[in-house]
Amino acid sequence: MWIYEKKLQIPVHVEKCDLQMAKFLITQYGGPDGELSAALRYLNQRYTMPNERAKALLTDIGTEELAHLEIIATLVYKLVKDATPDEMKRAGLGGHYADHRTALFYSDAQGNPWTATYIQAKGEPIADLTEDIAAEEKARVTYENLIRLTDDRGIIDALTYLREREVVHSQRFREALFIVEEHNKNHKYDSNQYYNPMSGSEIFTNTNINPEDILR
Amino acid sequence: MNNAATTSCKKVPKEKMLKEIQELQFALVELTLYLDMYPTDRRAVCQYNVLSEKLNVLRTQYQMEHGALFAFGEFPSKYPWEWVKTPWPWEV
Numbered sequence: 001m002w003i004y005e006k007k008l009q010i011p012v013h014v015e016k017c018d019l020q021m022a023k024f025l026i027t028q029y030g031g032p033d034g035e036l037s038a039a040l041r042y043l044n045q046r047y048t049m050p051n052e053r054a055k056a057l058l059t060d061i062g063t064e065e066l067a068h069l070e071i072i073a074t075l076v077y078k079l080v081k082d083a084t085p086d087e088m089k090r091a092g093l094g095g096h097y098a099d100h101r102t103a104l105f106y107s108d109a110q111g112n113p114w115t116a117t118y119i120q121a122k123g124e125p126i127a128d129l130t131e132d133i134a135a136e137e138k139a140r141v142t143y144e145n146l147i148r149l150t151d152d153r154g155i156i157d158a159l160t161y162l163r164e165r166e167v168v169h170s171q172r173f174r175e176a177l178f179i180v181e182e183h184n185k186n187h188k189y190d191s192n193q194y195y196n197p198m199s200g201s202e203i204f205t206n207t208n209i210n211p212e213d214i215l216r
Numbered sequence: 217m218n219n220a221a222t223t224s225c226k227k228v229p230k231e232k233m234l235k236e237i238q239e240l241q242f243a244l245v246e247l248t249l250y251l252d253m254y255p256t257d258r259r260a261v262c263q264y265n266v267l268s269e270k271l272n273v274l275r276t277q278y279q280m281e282h283g284a285l286f287a288f289g290e291f292p293s294k295y296p297w298e299w300v301k302t303p304w305p306w307e308v
Binding site: 006008060074078176 | 231234235237238241242245246248249250252253255284285286287288290299302304305306308
């Protein structure tokens with residue numbers, strides 16, 4: 001079940017109205033490598049993952065992607081909200097205005113509508129997790145492209161944050177894939193048993209942790 | 217870890233309080249994803265619990281002053297029903 005928290009994950013501000021940038025940004029809303037694709041892909045794949053850690057990871061990253069979707073929506077909303085139809089037309093958003101006025105919609109930067117063909121679920125964890133890693137890398141690249149397309153500091157800050165998150169997600173998916181591959185190589189290793197797949201031993205076995213040791 | 221909202225008696229501006237919540241929650245999101253892959257990291261679990269408690273304190277303070285951050289029963293509402301009134305995140 002999903003609970004909605006009425007705040008953005010990060011504060012978001014834009015310096016000025018920029019319709020052309022809004023047109024580019026929308027690809028991370030409803031485009032092939034955008035947050036909607038990511039969220040729906042992970043939240044759908046999680047049902048048939050073979051181990052608990054992968055189910056948790058896909059659920060949690062999928063949920064975070066919905067929060068990122070909201071950030072992109074906020075950026076576009078703030079960039080577009082005061083635009084006149086004439087300004088929309090001049091920015092190449094005349095078609096969008098005809099179909100949607102200033103409403104947001106799930107499409108790529110060319111206006112192609114979102115499609116489930118952007119995602120896949122093969123029901124086999126190596127294929128699915130490999131796709132997830134690729135998806136995160138593609139999203140990272142798209143953010144790099146978008147950052148280069150603007151000099152608005154507010155937009156750049158938000159996009160830089162989102163790009164960093166994609167890097168972290170990619171790292172987690174690589175670890176999840178490793179666990180599955182280990183399981184396949186060594187059938188004595190049950191992927192629902194917890195141990196550090198990298199070193200083969202339990203990490204951080206210190207049982208005398210005080211909160212003060214952690215907070216500085 | 218000190219922050220203005222829990223250590224100061226002066227009124228903290230809404231934006232600052234919200235930012236502290238966002239920063240704290242970010243650490244917890246990161247810890248969640250990490251722990252999903254490394255559930256036996258005792259230190260990380262401990263850190264998660266300490267930060268989680270801090271977040272609850274901050275959230276309660278924020279919500280008491282500025283209205284609920286959640287619907288569906290997470291936090292009580294003043295009269296009339298506050299949820300529709302509190303600012304929507306994309307307008308902030």
